[in-house]
Amino acid sequence: MKKDTGNTIVLVDFNQSTETTLSYVNMRIKSGRNFYLVSFADNFSEEELKSKLDEFESRLDKNVAGKIIKKGGLEDNIETVVEEVGASAVIFTLNPDGKKGFFSSPRSLKLISSLNVVFVVLQHGSKIADIQTIAMPLELSNESKQKFEPAVIMAQDLEAELKIFLPKFKDEYQQNAVNRNVIWAKSYLKDKNVRYSFEKAEDRKNFEDQFIEYVNDHNADVVVILNYGDTIFSGVFGNSTEYKILTNKYKVPVMIMNYQTTYRSKVPITG
Known part of the structure; x- marks a missing residue:
């Protein structure tokens, strides 16, 4: 630790x-x-x-x-x-x-x-518990460790499991790219000794609603969102539904990280 x-x-x-x-x-x-x-x-x-x-x-x-x-x-x-x-x-x-x-x-x-x-x-009434499970929505249409490295560091430090939820794409080429990059990401996480699982949305609509249910189904202790610089939910969330994650009905705490936040000194974690 x-x-x-x-x-x-x-x-x-x-x-x-x-x-x-x-x-x-x-x-x-x-x-x-x-x-x-x-x-x-x-x-x-x-x-x-x-x-x-x-x-x-x-x-x-x-x-x-x-x-x-x-x-x-x-x-x-x-x-x-x-x-x-x-x-x-x-x-x-x-x-x-x-x-x-x-x-x-x-x-x-x-x-x-x-x-x-x-x-x-x-949120008022958010559950306060040790972080054992981290849930994270991830687009992963390109192979880049920057996509989730801050969350990986956090999972390493806390010895927590990282659960990654992926969108479903209409474009076959884009979906195939994601499938290939999942294989790469699994190898990367294994090398980092991080426990993980991947799950894909059932359909293309209401991704954030599906993700919120995924968070609850897996009893996640925190949601990690990576900010890529243009919007908080770049590449994943629609403009009209950006707040659903922050105000999720299960009141799971949300941690928003800049993708450049790769240093442990920046991430407030459990000691």
């Missing part, structure tokens, strides 16, 4: 989601990371926020390196805060009232694509 180091931003909204965030950080991330508590809540005064952050810190079994309060919304400040603290990961819980918040606009998607950090997205 590699020691997890680096700076992590914990976003705190002070609603029901706060408890989920607290539980996740305390129970799942056992590491040498430095944590920065950050709040953009606009329904409290600065004095109230300072008091609430102090109370949150007292319940956090981690090294808190700093507490930051910013005026304005998350989209206006997240890039600045990431740079200020040199963060490699951001952890937060979606609002329990069903609002998509940060992920509801094209600008937020662009920000995630531009920031080389890991985003851990939780």
Whole structure:
């Protein structure tokens, strides 16, 4: 097990989601990371926020390196805060009232694509458990270890099983390419001593719905999505259904990684 180091931003909204965030950080991330508590809540005064952050810190079994309060919304400040603290990961819980918040606009998607950090997205009530099974949707139409190397590193460190879900293509040439690359990927994973399995979608429609059921059927502890720079769900998800994974009905935590995130220091893992 590699020691997890680096700076992590914990976003705190002070609603029901706060408890989920607290539980996740305390129970799942056992590491040498430095944590920065950050709040953009606009329904409290600065004095109230300072008091609430102090109370949150007292319940956090981690090294808190700093507490930051910013005026304005998350989209206006997240890039600045990431740079200020040199963060490699951001952890937060979606609002329990069903609002998509940060992920509801094209600008937020662009920000995630531009920031080389890991985003851990939780839901109120997400299960908190040791990571034994990692589920991952993967297009795999070309042979490239960059497609899933960050997830492979994570699986190695956690000794977890990697379950990969593939889309079904209409184009026969593209489908044959995927089939060939699966053979290559299996050999690659075997060489890395990673337990794995592959499964293909039954049809071309509603890929994300099929994937969510796949996640539940295999009792996955986390979903890993790799961001290739143009959109989070490049090559796999349709524009109108990008949020289904993040707001999946089984409330499985989702980890969004930039495909360039190949260093262990960037991935917040269980120690």
